[in-house]
Amino acid sequence: MLAKRIIPCLDVKDGQTVKGTNFVNLRRAGDPVALGKAYSEQGADELVFLDITATHEGRKTFADMVSRVAAEINIPFTVGGGISELADVERMLDAGADKVSINSAALRRPALIDEIVRRFGSQVCVVAIDAKQTDGGDWTCYLAGGRVATERGLFEWAREAADRGAGEILFTSMDHDGVKQGFANDALARLHRALPIPVIASGGAGAMAHFRDAFVEGCADAALAASVFHFGEIPIPALKRYLQDEGIPVRL
Amino acid sequence: MQVAIVKYNAGNIYSVLHALRRVGAEPVLTDDAEVIRRADRVVFPGQGEAATTIASLRRLGLDRLIPTLTQPVLGICIGQQLMCASSEEGGGTECLGIFPDSRVRRFVPRTTDDKIPHMGWNTVRAAQSPLFEGVGDGTYFYFIHSYYVPACAEAIAVADYSGTPFAAAMRRGNFFATQFHPEKSGAAGERLLRNFLNL
Numbered sequence A: 001m002l003a004k005r006i007i008p009c010l011d012v013k014d015g016q017t018v019k020g021t022n023f024v025n026l027r028r029a030g031d032p033v034a035l036g037k038a039y040s041e042q043g044a045d046e047l048v049f050l051d052i053t054a055t056h057e058g059r060k061t062f063a064d065m066v067s068r069v070a071a072e073i074n075i076p077f078t079v080g081g082g083i084s085e086l087a088d089v090e091r092m093l094d095a096g097a098d099k100v101s102i103n104s105a106a107l108r109r110p111a112l113i114d115e116i117v118r119r120f121g122s123q124v125c126v127v128a129i130d131a132k133q134t135d136g137g138d139w140t141c142y143l144a145g146g147r148v149a150t151e152r153g154l155f156e157w158a159r160e161a162a163d164r165g166a167g168e169i170l171f172t173s174m175d176h177d178g179v180k181q182g183f184a185n186d187a188l189a190r191l192h193r194a195l196p197i198p199v200i201a202s203g204g205a206g207a208m209a210h211f212r213d214a215f216v217e218g219c220a221d222a223a224l225a226a227s228v229f230h231f232g233e234i235p236i237p238a239l240k241r242y243l244q245d246e247g248i249p250v251r252l
Numbered sequence B: 001m002q003v004a005i006v007k008y009n010a011g012n013i014y015s016v017l018h019a020l021r022r023v024g025a026e027p028v029l030t031d032d033a034e035v036i037r038r039a040d041r042v043v044f045p046g047q048g049e050a051a052t053t054i055a056s057l058r059r060l061g062l063d064r065l066i067p068t069l070t071q072p073v074l075g076i077c078i079g080q081q082l083m084c085a086s087s088e089e090g091g092g093t094e095c096l097g098i099f100p101d102s103r104v105r106r107f108v109p110r111t112t113d114d115k116i117p118h119m120g121w122n123t124v125r126a127a128q129s130p131l132f133e134g135v136g137d138g139t140y141f142y143f144i145h146s147y148y149v150p151a152c153a154e155a156i157a158v159a160d161y162s163g164t165p166f167a168a169a170m171r172r173g174n175f176f177a178t179q180f181h182p183e184k185s186g187a188a189g190e191r192l193l194r195n196f197l198n199l
Helices: A032-042 A056-072 A086-095 A104-108 A111-120 A154-163 A185-194 A208-216 A236-245 B013-022 B033-038 B050-060 B062-068 B078-082 B186-197
Strands: A005-013 A047-051 A077-080 A099-102 A125-133 A139-143 A148-153 A168-173 A199-202 A222-225 B003-006 B027-030 B041-044 B073-076 B084-087 B099-106 B118-126 B139-145 B155-161 B164-172 B175-178
Touching: A005 A032, A005 A056, A005 A199, A005 A236, A032 A047, A032 A056, A032 A236, A047 A056, A056 A077, A056 A086, A056 B013, A077 A125, A086 A099, A086 A111, A099 A104, A099 A111, A104 A111, A104 A139, A111 A125, A125 A154, A139 A154, A148 A154, A154 A168, A154 A185, A168 A185, A185 A199, A185 A208, A208 A222, A208 A236, B003 B013, B003 B033, B013 B027, B013 B186, B027 B033, B033 B062, B041 B078, B041 B186, B050 B062, B050 B078, B073 B078, B078 B084, B078 B164, B078 B175, B099 B164, B118 B164, B139 B155, B139 B186
Parallel strands: A005 A047, A005 A222, A047 A077, A077 A099, A099 A125, A125 A168, A168 A199, A199 A222, B003 B027, B003 B041, B041 B073, B073 B175, B084 B099
Antiparallel strands: A125 A139, A139 A148, B118 B139, B118 B155, B155 B164, B164 B175
């Protein structure tokens, strides 16, 4: 049976993880490769590395880090952040990434999805969507890390991304992100019904039950979180045992 | 031991290189027919689209070489599919015919729960085979694919998706293949790669 996936997300700046490193006794707690490896050994199903560097040097450091991850870690990983053209994708895949996540660049120029899919296949193309619910109840997509509102609605944009060949949708609810009160399960369930491709839930994890709800109510295929893992609030082995006891298929 | 990884226009090749290094091999990435023929083990990996990848093999003349190899060969993902007789992908693509009775088909979702591609960790039921030595029944492996080989006599491991049992691994003589990615399947995948090197 296909397992529901648990995905820790690591923010990387100038080659170092940015937040939260006190969950294990790592000598190099700021080293994304060491941290990723620790997560992998704890049973993480995939990893996401997000480059939040703005400088050119920082980008090069990130590519070097991707090569080290590929050499040392034996589970799939996605990289994202600042990917705006085909050459960026190629550089990341050549460094050994399995998938690439695109966000603002796809909203600005949707044909980028088609280009990636034609060149490298659907399986490498994760379309990340940051969205926020309006007073009317609709969901609006944002770009530039949630700073700039767009005209696009969550559901129609996700549908277009899937039609253009995206392999997965990574949906972050900006309303739920950081609040730790659970994922945006209603919107997730609607995405699940509307899309022929897997959906990764992101934003809102604060307790183990929130993951269960994302899988049961939100019908998510995978759930991504950062701080609850980085700060050791939810150890991955305990989370997986909990989910199994709740009747959710997980890889143990 | 010389391990050759077949280099052609398919993705995910570097992951295989790294994984083989992690289990102690010193693989070479090559499209040189002589190097491939002389190697002790050949790995035929990749991700990609059937018609494009087979065209790339033909350009390199490797479509004729691979079926004649006599050492243990391991096809991975699109590698397994290209070892079949044909694939539905690309509007019907003739493949290498190493598994002459198998035709690759596309998953058809039954409900909204069946997403295509089949992506993530799924359990496999493995028959007695040296490739799965020490790998327990029901072990999880990492899959990412939209096309599959129907369960058949040459399947040495079977998995289920979208109500369809499919060949998770196959064998015919010296030719082995997996639909999943052992190079991305954690400790279980590394055990399988070690088993392949120890054949």
